[in-house]
Amino acid sequence: MKQLLSPWKSSERFTTTIFLYVFLALFLIFGALTCVFISIQKDNFKKEVLNTGTMLSQMLAQNVRLGVFSENQTQLYNAATALFNSPPVIEVSIYNPDGKILLQKFRDKSNTINVLLADSSSPSRSEIIKQIDKTITPLVVSKKDYDEFWMPVWSSETAQIDESLYFDHVVEPASKHILIGAVAVIIDQHPMQMMVYNLITRIASIAMLFFLIAGGATYLIVKTATKPLNSLLSQVSEHLGPTGKAAxxxxxxxxxxxxxxxxxxxxxxxxxxxxxxxxxxxxxxxxxxxxxxxxxxxxxxxxxxxxxxxxxxxxxxxxxxxxxxxxxxxxxxxxxxxxxxxxxxxxxxxxxxxxxxxxxxxxxxxxxxxxxxxxxxxxxxxxxxxxxxxxxxxxxxxxxxxxxxxxxxxxxxGEEDNLINTDLVANLESTLTVLYNEYKYDVEIIKDFQPNLPLVTCYPNQLNQVFLNIILNAIQAVQSKTGGKSKGTIQIIIRQQNSMISIRFIDNGCGVPRALKHKIFDPFFTTKAFGKGTGLGLSISYGIIKKHQGQINLQSKEGEGAEFEVLIPITQKMDRESDKPRTINPADQSA
Ligand SMILES: Nc1ncnc2c1ncn2[C@@H]1O[C@H](COP(=O)(O)OP(=O)(O)OP(=O)(O)O)[C@@H](O)[C@H]1O
Ligand SMILES: [Mg+2]
Structure with missing residues (x-):
């Protein structure tokens, strides 16, 4: 098969191989099934012949009792003739117990019924008749083309009752039976063989048709089913190159x-x-x-x-x-x-x-x-x-x-680096004196100083810077609001709060917008025009107050003014090692 297919394109060859395998399998299955079917049919036919032969021979044995007993030819003739209505019956013989033919009718090839009335007795027949003496079922002798059904004929007194011919139950013959003859019915096997032959022919033609249709369908199915496989094969063989092997x-x-x-x-x-x-x-x-x-x-x-x-x-x-x-x-x-x-x-x-x-x-x-x-x-x-x-x-x-x-x-x-007990009021006064020219026309300073304040330990220079920055900012805020058209006020309130001195600077200037409140202590943050402000005043002040362990707090409403409160401890807690004021963590401060 390989040699036969080798010149083909490998993909076609593959499809055909698969198809042939499938077709062969179908053929074998169908063939086996057909054989089984034919063999069953053959058996059925055989059984049919057996049943027919048995029934006919039993009927004949029953019907010819009187005729055999009295050797009445007419009765025998009539009984035998009736059997020829059944086509497979080709011969009917009636014998006496010695095997002598009382009547023999047979069908020749032209389907004519011939009669042989008498014959000499035959030892072989008498042997068979002896064999069947006590049987109730016929003795079947099978030849090449036909079957012989031998049945004993008993006297009517001892014969099996007639019903047993038609029903299944078997009535045993009476113990005292008298054999008075025998009948032999010969059934032709040809009709059965013809039927089997016809069956085989029909099955063969159906099989041919089936194989034609099934073959075509199988080929189409196999071709469709193997298409992706074929393409895979082509790709593989292309990939492998000329290997000499068929894909x-x-x-x-x-x-x-x-x-x-x-x-x-x-x-x-x-x-x-x-x-x-x-x-x-x-x-x-x-x-x-x-x-x-x-x-x-x-x-x-x-x-x-x-x-x-x-x-x-x-x-x-x-x-x-x-x-x-x-x-x-x-x-x-x-x-x-x-x-x-x-x-x-x-x-x-x-x-x-x-x-x-x-x-x-x-x-x-x-x-x-x-x-x-x-x-x-x-x-x-x-x-x-x-x-x-x-x-x-x-x-x-x-x-x-x-x-x-x-x-x-x-x-x-000369006092920049010394902690000095300082009168904060005097310091504020001097700061105001320094700033006098800045505010004398636009701003009224309202002083509210608590009398007899204790001296505060501090760096006075640096605190002056803080006061100067805050007051100057307040003056500028008031000026920016009034534009010099009216006078604003800056209130300075000094109070002792336990160990702290609180100095509040309250102005009614422009105020600090909410969004800028957290920015104004950043270095270089200014809202003032270039050259007017550096943005350092409050950040320096914040650092100085922090150095003094104090706080700066702001409260302000935009457009209404601002209040800066400076809180300074009266005495400084000194760092033992450096003998300098201890610095406070900026996170603890709320500016
Ligand atoms: N009393 C106040 N009223 C309104 N805004 C103020 C007041 N004090 C400070 N500010 C705002 O805070 C910003 C920062 O002030 P800061 O003193 O640090 O810098 P500056 O005044 O702009 O410049 P510098 O002080 O260096 O000349 C100011 O630009 C201003 O916008
Ligand atoms: Mg300033």
Missing amino acids: DLGMLSTTFDNMIKNLTESFATIKELNTNLEMKIDARTKDLALHSRYLEKTNRQLEETLQELKNTQSQLIQSEKMAALGQLIAGVAHEINNTTNFITGALPPLNKVINQIKTLLLNQHPETVSNQNEIGASPETLLINLDTLLANISEGARRTSKIVKDLKNFSRP
Whole structure:
């Protein structure tokens, strides 16, 4: 088959092979079934012949009793003739007990019934008759083309009752039976063989038809079913190249085996690679985590350093500013003080000299003292004016001294790094003096200072900076609201609260918008025009108050004003090692 199919295209060859296998299987199954069916039918036919022969021979044996007994030919003839109505009966013979033929009728090839009336007795027949003497079923002698059914004929007295011919139950012959003859019915096997032959022919034609239809259908089904397999085969054979082997399921199976082997190997390699990769990823992840932690730490440190730098920068700027301002103020105060010293130093001797001039004038020319002279005023009047002018000069000198004192108090050169017991009221006053020019036209300062406040241990210079920043902000807030058209107010309230001093600065300026409240203490945050504000005032102030272990609190409504409260401890808790005020964690502060 392989040789037969080899020139075909491998896919067609595969389809045909499958088809032939399926067809062969069908053929074998159908053939086997047909054989079984025919054999069953044959058996049935045989049984039919047996039954017919048995029944006919029994009937004949019953019917010819009297005829045999009386050797009445007519009766015998009639009984025998009746049997020929059944087509397979080809011969009927009636014998006496010695085997002599009493009557024989037979059908020849032209279907004519012939009669043989008498014959000599035959020992072989008498032998058979003896054999069947006591049987109630016929003796069947099978020949090539026919079957002989031998049945004894008993006298009517001893014969089996007639009903037994028609019913199943068998009536045993009487023990005292008398054999008076025998009958033989010969049944032709031809009709049965013809029927079997016809059956086989019919089955064969049906089988042919069936195989034609089944073959076509099977071919179509196999072709459709093997289409994907064929394409797979073509691809496999294309892939394998000219191997010299025809593409078949064996090759497919080998290919699949190889594929599975390759796949298994590949999977093992992938698994190994995967494991390696996972290990590498694990190691890498750990490295990265370490790296990331290190980076985070470095980042934090950088941020902290940056913040510190910013703070330091802002502090530097502010302290430079304040130092410059302090120096300037101190210088100016010194110069004014010198000048004022001339005035205040000269005033008492001047007073003395004027008093002496007065005494001389009254003593030497008392008549002219009250007279008017050419300059339009009497010496008395002039002396009174002189007193007034001297008093004014004295007051001016006193005020100037106070301003100088305030200025000195504000700048306090040389005391920057010392903790000093300070009168906060005096410090506030000097700050207000320094700022006087800023607010004198637009702002009224309302002071509400608790009397007899204790001295506060602090860095007075730095607290002055705080007051200056807060008051200056308040002045600017009021000015930005009124625009110089009306006067605003800044209320300064100082109270002792247990161990703390509270200084509240309440202005009715523009206020701080809610969104900016958390930003205004950030360094460089300003809402002021470029060049007007650096955004450092409050951040520096916050740092200074923190250094003093105090707090700055803000309350404000946009458009209505702001209140800054500074809380300072009266005494500073010192750090034993550094002997400096202990700093407080900014997180504990609510600014
Ligand atoms: N009393 C106040 N009323 C309204 N806003 C205020 C008040 N005080 C401070 N602010 C707001 O807070 C911001 C920050 O103030 P801060 O003193 O730190 O900086 P600045 O005044 O802008 O500039 P600098 O003080 O460095 O000249 C101000 O720009 C202002 O917007
Ligand atoms: Mg400011």
